[in-house]
Amino acid sequence: MSITWFENLVGKENVSDEIVDREVYSTDASQIKGKCDKVVWATEVKHLHQIVLYAKRNKLDLIPRGAGTNLVGSCVPDNSVVIDFSKMNKIIALTSNYVVVEPGVILDDLNSVLRDKFFPIQPEDSSTCTIGGMIGINSSGFYEKKYGRMKDWVLEVEMIDGNGRLKTYDSKVVGKEGILGLITNIKLKITDKIDERSMNVFKYDKLNDVLSKVNELKSNQEVIAIEFINLDAAKLAGLEERYYLIVEYHGFEGGVRDLNEMGRLWHIRKKIFHKLASNSYVYLEDPLIPQENLAEFLYYLETKNIPCYGPIGINVLYPCFSNREEIKELYDTILRLRGVIGSRQGIGLLKKNYLNEVMKEELRNLKEQMDPMHIMNKGKVI
Amino acid sequence: MAGVDKCILCGKCRADSALLRVTGKEMLTARGKALLIMKGILDKVFYIDPLNDVTVRSCPTNVEISEEVRKQRERLVENGIETKANRRMIDNIREFGNPYGSLEKKDIKEVYS
Ligand SMILES: Cc1cc2nc3c(=O)[nH]c(=O)nc-3n(C[C@H](O)[C@H](O)[C@H](O)COP(=O)(O)OP(=O)(O)OC[C@H]3O[C@@H](n4cnc5c(N)ncnc54)[C@H](O)[C@@H]3O)c2cc1C
Ligand code: SF4
Numbered sequence: 001m002s003i004t005w006f007e008n009l010v011g012k013e014n015v016s017d018e019i020v021d022r023e024v025y026s027t028d029a030s031q032i033k034g035k036c037d038k039v040v041w042a043t044e045v046k047h048l049h050q051i052v053l054y055a056k057r058n059k060l061d062l063i064p065r066g067a068g069t070n071l072v073g074s075c076v077p078d079n080s081v082v083i084d085f086s087k088m089n090k091i092i093a094l095t096s097n098y099v100v101v102e103p104g105v106i107l108d109d110l111n112s113v114l115r116d117k118f119f120p121i122q123p124e125d126s127s128t129c130t131i132g133g134m135i136g137i138n139s140s141g142f143y144e145k146k147y148g149r150m151k152d153w154v155l156e157v158e159m160i161d162g163n164g165r166l167k168t169y170d171s172k173v174v175g176k177e178g179i180l181g182l183i184t185n186i187k188l189k190i191t192d193k194i195d196e197r198s199m200n201v202f203k204y205d206k207l208n209d210v211l212s213k214v215n216e217l218k219s220n221q222e223v224i225a226i227e228f229i230n231l232d233a234a235k236l237a238g239l240e241e242r243y244y245l246i247v248e249y250h251g252f253e254g255g256v257r258d259l260n261e262m263g264r265l266w267h268i269r270k271k272i273f274h275k276l277a278s279n280s281y282v283y284l285e286d287p288l289i290p291q292e293n294l295a296e297f298l299y300y301l302e303t304k305n306i307p308c309y310g311p312i313g314i315n316v317l318y319p320c321f322s323n324r325e326e327i328k329e330l331y332d333t334i335l336r337l338r339g340v341i342g343s344r345q346g347i348g349l350l351k352k353n354y355l356n357e358v359m360k361e362e363l364r365n366l367k368e369q370m371d372p373m374h375i376m377n378k379g380k381v382i
Numbered sequence: 383m384a385g386v387d388k389c390i391l392c393g394k395c396r397a398d399s400a401l402l403r404v405t406g407k408e409m410l411t412a413r414g415k416a417l418l419i420m421k422g423i424l425d426k427v428f429y430i431d432p433l434n435d436v437t438v439r440s441c442p443t444n445v446e447i448s449e450e451v452r453k454q455r456e457r458l459v460e461n462g463i464e465t466k467a468n469r470r471m472i473d474n475i476r477e478f479g480n481p482y483g484s485l486e487k488k489d490i491k492e493v494y495s
Contacts, residue, residue: 020425021407024414029392041406068408069393086406104406108397127397127440274442282390282443 006040009050014041014087025065025082030073032349038081042088042104045158045166045184052182052375053164055081061378064178066104066133069125071284072348074136074177078378083182085132092185098155099190103132103183118193120147124270132183137346138175142266145313146224146250150174158185162371176363177346178377180370194224198254199262202245207302210243211295214312222251226313227269230298233307233320237275239268245312272309273320281307281320285327287334288316288343300333316344347381355381383446389416394440395447401430412447419450428454429465 006015016022017038025036042048055062061080068075075082085104091113093100099119101110107126110119122141123129129139135157140149147153151174159173160166161181173180204210210228217223229237229244246269247254248262256262273284289297294315301308301319310318321327331354334341342351363382367374395412396402408414409427418425428451441447458464471481478484 019423020409020418020427023421023423024408024417027391027417029390031391067393067396069396084406084408086402086408089403106397125392125394128393277390277392277442278384278444 003038005054006038006051010040010043010047014043015039025068025084026077028065028068028073028075029071030076030348030350032073032076034073034076035079036077036082037079039084040081041084041086042182045160048083048182048184049160049164049166051081051083052160052162055375056162056164056373059373060375062182062375063377064103064132064136064182066130066136067106067125067128069128070133070137070177070346070348072342072346072350074346074348074377074380076349080378085130088184089130097190098187100185100187101131103130103135103186105131107131107134114190114193116193117190119153119188119190121150121153124273131186131188135174135183135186136177140311140314140316140344142225142227142248142311144311145218145226153189154186155189156185156187157183159183162367162373162376172366176366177348177381179363179367179380179382181376194250196251197257197259197262198249198252199256199265200245200247200249200254201256201265202247203240204243204245207243207295207298210245211298213245217245217247218313220249220253222249222253223313224248224250225311227310228312228317229269229272229309230301230307232301232305233272233276233309236279236281236307237268237272269309276307276320280322283321283324283327284345285319285321285330286310286316286342286344287319287330288314288340289334290338291315293337293339297333297337297339304329306330349380352381383449384444386416386419386445386447386450388443389413389420389445390443391417392442394442395445397440412441412445415447415451415454416445419454424454424457424461424463426458426463426465428458429468 003017021039022036025039027033063075063077063080063082065075065082065084088102089104090102107129120143121139123139134150138150151171154171154174157169157173159169159181202213217226225248227246231241235241306319308317308319310316331341341354347355360382391413393413399411401410474481474483
């Protein structure tokens with residue numbers, strides 16, 4: 001497939017098949033390696049439309065990509081054309097209850113213009129992840145207990161599907177990991193900034209005490225985030241070796257009300273991944289465990305000395321590993337406890353064998369309608 | 383501080399790359415450069431590296447990309463791969479003791495950095 005067609009359409013500066021570009025777009029944060037044929041830096045919807053029609057005629061595989069920070073291989077190419085959305089990063093409209101953005105907008109860039117407004121989906125990597133990627137994965141953040149996930153805040157998504165049709169959709173296209181089409185424009189709900197906030201940090205020596213506190217906090221409507229750190233993670237992070245619950249309240253129920261101090265507490269939580277990663281625990285899992293089996297799961301991690309942290313308030317945990325081989329046993333345990341593998345950070349290539357058949361069937365039907373030629377993100381999810 | 387073998391491709395360093403914001407090009411980020419180094423791809427891209435891109439504040443595994451890039455530049459020069467601007471700078475430093483060339487020309491009124 002010649003590059004000339006693309007150069008004529010998007011200009012030489014917005015397409016490359018040079019080895020340096022093909023190499024750096026051959027993977028993503030999953031560390032799985034694929035083969036990139038070309039990279040196009042998206043700048044205009046009309047170009048993207050032409051590219052989809054061309055891909056249909058020539059049976060090309062197109063891979064939409066934001067920051068490439070997904071952990072499941074959702075942007076790994078297979079002799080594909082990677083469409084990088086980093087340059088489509090304009091905030092188009094900001095009103096009192098919604099915002100319209102291009103897909104390449106970085107979440108923190110959006111945060112910085114909101115002033116007295118608030119977009120409540122705040123994942124850990126807000127300084128890098130793009131709104132398009134967050135829609136692709138149906139991202140979740142620290143405040144999911146109260147505010148839900150990305151799909152709950154999407155009003156409209158403009159997308160060119162695999163048939164080449166440019167249409168506006170509701171949240172039904174959220175979480176589809178680029179297998180239906182190229183998202184070109186997004187309208188998101190926003191809400192009022194929370195002024196009355198406070199926090200608490202609870203420390204425990206016994207897991208049973210942690211669990212009863214979590215149960216109590218879950219039923220408290222003021223609580224908007226409950227984050228857990230287990231003993232192994234605390235130790236590796238250089239904290240006192242105890243169990244931690246970091247809790248945020250909407251209102252002044254918590255003892256910590258100073259915004260700087262609250263920022264410091266969140267900083268400690270956000271640095272856990274850094275600390276674990278620098279100790280070689282670089283592979284992060286994201287199981288959802290049913291309430292009745294949460295205790296058993298936490299004891300299992302404990303006996304295996306698996307460092308773990310995460311939003312226990314929604315029954316999701318992030319156990320971390322230094323070696324992918326060790327994860328198989330974790331999966332067996334999650335399934336035995338009737339949990340969900342890959343509950344928050346996507347399915348991609350890594351977890352597609354574990355997606356349940358009902359969801360797969362639903363996705364296959366959508367794919368048949370919206371991308372019957374299978375030119376969008378080949379081989380992912382289903 | 384760690385070498386590129388410790389890079390876990392998390393992409394956190396994208397937040398530090400001012401050039402990325404303008405160009406959208408992943409190869410200008412520390413992650414991009416780490417991938418090229420791991421693969422042994424020697425390219426002029428290692429000359430494009432303003433200061434704010436070499437100090438990776440966000441890196442969870444402390445990859446010291448600036449040191450790695452310096453080594454790549456050494457290799458580039460050894461292999462005779464240079465940019466014109468780089469060659470001119472080196473010649474100027476050798477001949478005049480500064481990267482701009484003779485100050486006799488008096489055509490440099492102000493210098494910003
Ligand atoms: C350190 C770290 C912490 C993380 N923390 C969280 C967390 O707290 N919560 C969470 O949910 N996730 C988290 N993640 C996972 C990931 O970063 C997020 O899911 C993020 O939203 C991905 O954004 P991105 O821009 O990097 O998307 P990418 O990885 O580039 O893409 C993600 C998916 O979206 C698709 N996509 C991207 N742009 C478009 C488009 N324009 N049109 C159609 N499809 C598109 C891609 O094809 C892909 O399938 C974390 C990852 C890391 C490395
Ligand atoms: S932040 Fe560090 S580990 Fe992560 S991609 Fe960049 S260089 Fe690699």
